[in-house]
Amino acid sequence: xxxxxxxxxxxxxxxxxxxxxxxxxAGINLPTLCYHSELSIYGACRLCTVExxxxxxxxxCSERPRDGLSIKTSTPxxxxxxxxxxELMLASHHRDCTTCVKSGDCELQNLAHRLGVSxxxxxxxxxxxxxxxxxxxxxxxxxxxxxxxxxxRVCEGIQGINAIDFAMRGTDAMVIPxxxxxxxxxxxxxxxxxxxxxxxxxxxxxxxxxxxxxALADPDVKVFAQVAPAVRVAAGQAFGGAKGENVMGKxxxxxxxxxxxxxxDTTFGADMTILEESKEFLELFKKGGPFPLFTSxxxxxxxxxxxxxxxxxxxxxxxxxxxxxxxxxxxxxxxxPKNNEGKKILSVGIMPCTAKKAEILRxxxxxxxxxxxxxxxxxxxxxxxxxRAGIQFDKLEGEAADMPFGxxxxxxxxxxxxxxxxxxxxxxxxxGPDRPAIEELRQSGVRGPSPLREFTFNYKGNExxxxxxxxxxxxxxxxxxxxNGESFYHFVExxxxxxxxxxxxxxxxxxGIRTKEARKHGLYESDVNTQIxxxxxxxxxxxxxxxxxxxxxxxxxxxxx
Amino acid sequence: MLAPSFYTKTxxxxxxxxxxxxxxxxxxxxxxxxxxxxxxxxLPYIAKHIGITETKAxxxxxxxxxxSFEPKGKFIIRVCDGTACHVRHSLPVLERLRSExxxxxxxxxxxxxxxxxxxxxxxxxxxxxxxxxVNEHVHPAMTPEKATxxxxxxxxxxxxx
Numbered sequence: 001x002x003x004x005x006x007x008x009x010x011x012x013x014x015x016x017x018x019x020x021x022x023x024x025x026a027g028i029n030l031p032t033l034c035y036h037s038e039l040s041i042y043g044a045c046r047l048c049t050v051e052x053x054x055x056x057x058x059x060x061c062s063e064r065p066r067d068g069l070s071i072k073t074s075t076p077x078x079x080x081x082x083x084x085x086x087e088l089m090l091a092s093h094h095r096d097c098t099t100c101v102k103s104g105d106c107e108l109q110n111l112a113h114r115l116g117v118s119x120x121x122x123x124x125x126x127x128x129x130x131x132x133x134x135x136x137x138x139x140x141x142x143x144x145x146x147x148x149x150x151x152x153r154v155c156e157g158i159q160g161i162n163a164i165d166f167a168m169r170g171t172d173a174m175v176i177p178x179x180x181x182x183x184x185x186x187x188x189x190x191x192x193x194x195x196x197x198x199x200x201x202x203x204x205x206x207x208x209x210x211x212x213x214x215a216l217a218d219p220d221v222k223v224f225a226q227v228a229p230a231v232r233v234a235a236g237q238a239f240g241g242a243k244g245e246n247v248m249g250k251x252x253x254x255x256x257x258x259x260x261x262x263x264x265d266t267t268f269g270a271d272m273t274i275l276e277e278s279k280e281f282l283e284l285f286k287k288g289g290p291f292p293l294f295t296s297x298x299x300x301x302x303x304x305x306x307x308x309x310x311x312x313x314x315x316x317x318x319x320x321x322x323x324x325x326x327x328x329x330x331x332x333x334x335x336x337p338k339n340n341e342g343k344k345i346l347s348v349g350i351m352p353c354t355a356k357k358a359e360i361l362r363x364x365x366x367x368x369x370x371x372x373x374x375x376x377x378x379x380x381x382x383x384x385x386x387x388r389a390g391i392q393f394d395k396l397e398g399e400a401a402d403m404p405f406g407x408x409x410x411x412x413x414x415x416x417x418x419x420x421x422x423x424x425x426x427x428x429x430x431x432g433p434d435r436p437a438i439e440e441l442r443q444s445g446v447r448g449p450s451p452l453r454e455f456t457f458n459y460k461g462n463e464x465x466x467x468x469x470x471x472x473x474x475x476x477x478x479x480x481x482x483x484n485g486e487s488f489y490h491f492v493e494x495x496x497x498x499x500x501x502x503x504x505x506x507x508x509x510x511x512g513i514r515t516k517e518a519r520k521h522g523l524y525e526s527d528v529n530t531q532i533x534x535x536x537x538x539x540x541x542x543x544x545x546x547x548x549x550x551x552x553x554x555x556x557x558x559x560x561x
Numbered sequence: 562m563l564a565p566s567f568y569t570k571t572x573x574x575x576x577x578x579x580x581x582x583x584x585x586x587x588x589x590x591x592x593x594x595x596x597x598x599x600x601x602x603x604l605p606y607i608a609k610h611i612g613i614t615e616t617k618a619x620x621x622x623x624x625x626x627x628x629s630f631e632p633k634g635k636f637i638i639r640v641c642d643g644t645a646c647h648v649r650h651s652l653p654v655l656e657r658l659r660s661e662x663x664x665x666x667x668x669x670x671x672x673x674x675x676x677x678x679x680x681x682x683x684x685x686x687x688x689x690x691x692x693x694x695v696n697e698h699v700h701p702a703m704t705p706e707k708a709t710x711x712x713x714x715x716x717x718x719x720x721x722x
Binding site: 161162163164165166167168169177178179186187 | 601604605614615616617618619620623624625626
């Protein structure tokens with residue numbers, strides 16, 4: 001096995017793509033601002049620069065490891081060099097750190113502390129650009145941009161959108177939409193992946209905390225929340241909990257403490273989605289097409305399809321996404337004076353997703369001109385509220401979600417993982433004894449690390465060809481193959497964010513590979529610990545059909561795109 | 562909104578190049594040659610034709626100093642401020658041109674759309690320093706006096722044209 005010397009110690013390496021990975025494997029956390037293992041290598045921030053035994057300095061992200069190479073990672077010269085780089089970035093960065101939304105969670109700020117930058121010799125950069133509030137999902141603040149290009153590469157490379165890019169050059173260079181237009185007027189699908197990778201406050205979540213908080217304080221308003229599956233495996237870490245731990249109980253308790261009258265579980269909505277979507281699929285399957293049927297849960301995917309592949313829009317399931325299912329049914333429930341107690345109702349979704357903020361505004365999802373959900377708060381915003389209120393999350397005792405929409409199946413809870421919607425839908429088609437059938441499906445290829453997974457499922461002797469894809473660039477390529485007749489599927493699940501909602505645009509950022517894996521396992525484990533595995537066996541969901549929505553399934557549970 | 566003639570002309574330009582990403586810069590060059598500037602409205606149109614995003618087209622077009630989104634004057638004067646020209650006093654030439662024409666480092670084009678004054682980093686004519694170009698013609702060994710004279714000549718030329 002080839003060996004490198006890092007700071008005098010031998011380190012073996014195998015297929016690491018660059019020296020930086022070998023250094024990190026050796027337990028040294030070199031600082032970086034522009035390096036993300038899933039994005040293309042850009043080499044812009046230069047913070048990972050190292051020195052070889054000849055005194056040559058180079059960026060370790062952009063060089064391959066070589067046998068016998070000897071490098072040093074923090075000589076006095078490198079330390080000076082890195083400090084200077086951060087100082088230069090700070091000089092061209094609008095430093096309103098104390099009041100910045102990103103303060104405390106900012107990679108630039110953290111590195112400035114870590115590397116000991118104690119002064120900036122080149123003055124203070126005033127605000128020179130307007131902030132862009134046009135999107136319901138994200139806010140752009142170009143004065144805080146350090147031109148690392150992370151957002152550009154995730155938007156173009158992973159999502160295939162390219163809503164923003166570098167423009168101009170030199171000191172005028174900026175990351176902006178074409179012609180500096182508002183982000184809402186671009187092909188942006190609100191996935192929020194740009195804000196997940198942004199190391200500073202240049203792209204942040206467009207927050208709805210204030211109106212929700214005001215409603216919580218209003219005695220004439222009954223506020224209820226629903227919590228999406230992916231939220232429960234991402235929030236705990238912010239309060240010192242373990243990576244990927246399911247903290248749904250504490251979330252429910254914290255939201256109750258914040259003043260939410262009822263806290264429901266979007267897993268219930270997910271079960272409703274599966275009930276409707278699998279019905280839709282079976283009808284289509286019996287009819288013999290046209291295939292494929294695409295899932296409808298992911299609003300960024302729906303928006304992408306509308307903008308780039310309008311011809312495939314009729315193939316998207318009309319079933320509401322889980323948040324809309326619960327929102328729509330709860331609206332019926334609260335229309336009854338017995339349940340609304342004569343109060344105004346405010347419906348809040350706690351989501352891992354920035355695109356849901358845009359989804360709730362869609363015309364085709366309104367009924368009688370009114371939205372099914374009033375506000376969406378992301379996981380990040382929920383964490384902010386809990387912290388702001390001073391609630392000691394880690395000391396809370398868990399509580400169960402409220403009825404009648406507090407119960408969900410294992411199939412519903414895995415919705416947050418890429419492949420989860422497909423797996424939940426196919427579970428309802430499993431025949432024979434549950435345990436082996438569910439296990440067989442689990443091993444069919446629906447789960448796995450690849451962003452595109454193709455597999456077949458046997459249904460009453462017929463083969464269902466299915467695909468699961470996450471990341472819109474990957475989805476774009478898949479659609480092209482379907483269009484050209486190179487690929488054929490009956491059923492396709494698309495999620496805009498790689499790995500699914502657990503890595504959504506509203507989730508806590510800075511998730512490394514271990515956190516990503518932990519969130520995924522957290523959801524799969526929640527499924528294992530749920531008594532009811534199949535959405536079509538959730539008794540509360542089934543009961544709805546005979547009561548609240550009787551005879552109105554089409555009106556209350558389907559989009560009229 | 563541009564007149565339809567812009568799009569017919571652009572179609573003609575597009576037909577000179579393969580509809581591929583790599584044609585972007587040659588196409589923008591030809592558009593600029595045709596109109597003296599790059600009308601931004603054409604960028605989404607060009608991008609769509611060659612199969613790239615408008616964001617990418619804007620990114621490339623805004624990067625290069627050579628491409629201008631603003632209409633330019635009839636005479637584009639490019640004063641070289643490369644090393645050789647700079648040390649042989651190109652700046653007084655530039656300052657004279659600007660003061661003669663009422664221009665500055667912010668305002669590059671005269672209101673009558675006759676003159677545009679810009680700097681370039683090197684014309685590759687270092688032996689003739691300090692040099693400038695008027696449209697496609699190089700003027701060597703410039704002085705502020707010669708610059709005043711040049712403006713006068715160009716004004717005459719425009720009047721007689």
